[in-house]
Amino acid sequence: MGRTGVLLLNLGGPEQIEDVRPFLFNLFSDPEIIRLPFPWMQKPLAWLISSLRSKRSQENYLAIGGGSPLRQVTEAQATALETNLKEKGEPVGIYIGMRYWHPFTEEAVAKIKRDRIDELVILPLYPQFSISTSGSSFRLLEKLWQEDPSLNRINYTVIRSWYEQPGYLQAMAQLIAQELDKFAHPDEVTIFFSAHGVPVSYVEEAGDPYQKEIEECTDLIMQTLNRPNPHVLAYQSRVGPVEWLKPYTEDAIQELANEGVQNLLVVPISFVSEHIETLQEIDIEYREIAEEAGIHNFRRVPALNTHPVFIEALADLVLNALNSPKVQLPQVTQMKKQVKMYPQERWEWGMTTSAEVWNGRLAMLGLIALLIELISGHGPLHLVGLL
Numbered sequence: 034m035g036r037t038g039v040l041l042l043n044l045g046g047p048e049q050i051e052d053v054r055p056f057l058f059n060l061f062s063d064p065e066i067i068r069l070p071f072p073w074m075q076k077p078l079a080w081l082i083s084s085l086r087s088k089r090s091q092e093n094y095l096a097i098g099g100g101s102p103l104r105q106v107t108e109a110q111a112t113a114l115e116t117n118l119k120e121k122g123e124p125v126g127i128y129i130g131m132r133y134w135h136p137f138t139e140e141a142v143a144k145i146k147r148d149r150i151d152e153l154v155i156l157p158l159y160p161q162f163s164i165s166t167s168g169s170s171f172r173l174l175e176k177l178w179q180e181d182p183s184l185n186r187i188n189y190t191v192i193r194s195w196y197e198q199p200g201y202l203q204a205m206a207q208l209i210a211q212e213l214d215k216f217a218h219p220d221e222v223t224i225f226f227s228a229h230g231v232p233v234s235y236v237e238e239a240g241d242p243y244q245k246e247i248e249e250c251t252d253l254i255m256q257t258l259n260r261p262n263p264h265v266l267a268y269q270s271r272v273g274p275v276e277w278l279k280p281y282t283e284d285a286i287q288e289l290a291n292e293g294v295q296n297l298l299v300v301p302i303s304f305v306s307e308h309i310e311t312l313q314e315i316d317i318e319y320r321e322i323a324e325e326a327g328i329h330n331f332r333r334v335p336a337l338n339t340h341p342v343f344i345e346a347l348a349d350l351v352l353n354a355l356n357s358p359k360v361q362l363p364q365v366t367q368m369k370k371q372v373k374m375y376p377q378e379r380w381e382w383g384m385t386t387s388a389e390v391w392n393g394r395l396a397m398l399g400l401i402a403l404l405i406e407l408i409s410g411h412g413p414l415h416l417v418g419l420l
């Protein structure tokens with residue numbers, strides 16, 4: 034009988050404070066995170082931004098104990114999924130492939146090859162698809178497959194996104210209901226979905242379905258929850274000076290406070306594990322903004338982590354994928370939209386010409402800003418929030 038494997042894809046996070054800068058360098062080296070007109074600009078710019086951002090980022094990681102819990106949580110999810118599938122008579126090997134930190138996707142693929150896995154399910158731990166998350170990992174896998182033809186013996190299938198999966202929706206609804214019932218007057222609570230943002234250009238120019246999937250997911254969770262509470266959706270974790278999806282979480286909190294909202298329950302929806310954006314950004318920064326604005330009853334729904342209903346949902350996804358027609362990497366890395374690229378037209382999901390040109394200009398501005406910063410000790414980078 035053939036060997037079956039599951040490759041869990043995730044972003045990865047620095048485990049200790051010294052990891053922050055190289056982690057940021059890896060992240061900003063990814064052309065799906067920052068795409069530039071000339072590939073040679075990628076590494077210098079990644080070096081520049083990671084150097085400029087690392088101090089602030091380190092402070093944030095220090096506020097949550099000095100590192101990201103992402104690896105530990107993902108390993109616990111992998112163990113729980115393995116046990117669940119074994120109990121169902123489906124023994125599988127689980128592999129974790131992180132995009133920007135250990136254990137890297139390349140290492141996971143090497144292990145899959147070493148273990149002579151015949152059937153493989155590729156499952157991103159992002160419920161919704163974005164070019165910048167699952168898309169980036171799929172593109173990396175496609176590259177690894179192209180570089181090593183011996184991987185073609187593996188009969189793999191890819192799960193592109195799974196935000197509609199009933200078990201996932203039920204797990205989210207259960208966590209929300211539990212948290213709602215901790216308020217003195219649960220019906221008076223506004224449910225505040227906070228999704229990780231992406232730059233607007235990803236959606237409008239490159240055709241990223243992320244915003245649409247987030248909106249649909251929010252509606253499906255509310256239907257599954259079946260409670261009368263009002264709800265809103267906003268986007269957090271903006272980086273750099275370009276426009277990101279709106280409303281921004283901090284603005285939406287302020288607006289609700291102005292409308293007299295007193296009870297707020299924040300639901301992180303674009304990620305299934307605790308990470309810096311839940312533990313630091315929501316629990317510390319947004320709580321402070323809410324309290325200063327007059328919202329005194331502020332709670333957050335915990336991330337799914339190893340919630341049994343969620344692990345059951347992951348197991349269902351794996352079993353369904355094994356029994357369905359195979360989805361190949363080119364099908365999920367395929368271009369969404371035809372856009373003009375300089376110097377020739379090609380199918381691309383990255384930035385369009387105008388965005389690329391603007392990124393190039395921004396890179397130049399960044400270099401000038403750094404010079405001012407270095408000479409004066411205070412400069413524009415503080416103002417745009419990069420430092």
Ligand SMILES: C=CC1=C(C)c2cc3[nH]c(cc4nc(cc5[nH]c(cc1n2)c(C)c5CCC(=O)O)C(CCC(=O)O)=C4C)c(C)c3C=C
Binds near residue numbers: 086103229
């Ligand atoms: C669905 C989730 C995520 C999307 C979409 C996403 C897009 C995105 N992120 C950045 C920049 C940064 N992300 C960082 C960390 C980080 N991001 C996500 C998730 C999504 N990112 C996770 C899970 C993490 C790791 C968290 C951890 O616990 O370590 C960081 C580093 C942290 C910081 O300095 O703030 C940056 C920077 C961009 C530019 C982007 C879309 C283009």
Ligand SMILES: [Fe+2]
Binds near residue numbers: 229270
């Ligand atoms: Fe991010």
